[in-house]
Amino acid sequence: MASQSASSPDSNPDSLSTQLAARGYKLTRPRRAVLRVVAETRESLSPSEIHARAKKFYPQTGLVTVYRTLEVLAECGAVRKVHQADGCHSYAPASEGHAHHIICENCHSVVEFEDCDLAEMVKTVQRHTGYKIEGHWLELFGVCPNCRR
């Protein structure tokens, strides 16, 4: 079942805050700013885009702190790095557990989905190549409902 990232329980700023606190991280102003940016977006954003937006909430926010906060959020699983043709330098909100992204080629909006049954394919490929397959990585590209109009 697919779910809108921006409205999933885990990218809600409150639950993110408590999740950080639970892991012993302090809830500082710049972190709050980055959290808000991530929670409010439906697009994948580069660190510097996130920095620009975070400054609207807390103008002193430094780019360095954005990098550090993204690292923490990725560790918590709240964001995921998104890999695109032009590089792998943006982050998208993510909910818990195994999930993949669909990215709109037009507006970069991102939606998560979980239906990825690759078991059959993995078996075949293992048989053909002799590799022991331990993980996979899948992204879909397309056009979102908004941009189709």
Place this chain on the structure above:
Amino acid sequence: MASQSASSPDSNPDSLSTQLAARGYKLTRPRRAVLRVVAETRESLSPSEIHARAKKFYPQTGLVTVYRTLEVLAECGAVRKVHQADGCHSYAPASEGHAHHIICENCHSVVEFEDCDLAEMVKTVQRHTGYKIEGHWLELFGVCPNCRR
């Protein structure tokens, strides 16, 4: 059916050469050097690794030219950018047509495979999200036969 990249017809230096010529590219010494490196490897290599190896064949080869040649080769479909956890800065030999890579987490060796039947999944995801899905991108991670020993 899976195929060893290094032995596929398209990463063979000769056919690569004629392919370049067909597109109006000149066959210069540094390009030959990069071609040989790509044709001979079974791993995914970063531009600077490729540069280091290319210098064995033509010592004057500049790193800039490696970047430029990789761009040309990617355009011809002879190499593909490989995306890994630590970044997306390496290239793997690629044969023609739609294919994906399996990358060994231990030695970075790369094998291609073509069995990717995602049609069913794509249909489901389209229904659930409203996105019109136009492409996908899949990489498998695992341990190659050599490293399993």
Place this chain on the structure above:
DNA sequence: GGGCTAATTGAAAAACGTTTTCAGTTGGGA
């Protein structure tokens, strides 16, 4: 084979994105 010309080259410099360093600041428990 020799010469011509556009494509290609390497070195240096610029431009990026990311990480490290460090002295000063701050969140949140005692």
Place this chain on the structure above:
DNA sequence: TCCCAACTGAAAACGTTTTTCAATTAGCCC
């Protein structure tokens, strides 16, 4: 309120990629 480890931003360091430019070279034409 005080205290201290966690955290911060500015500056500098760093590695990768791109741009610039004068010199070189591949391959066509004669």
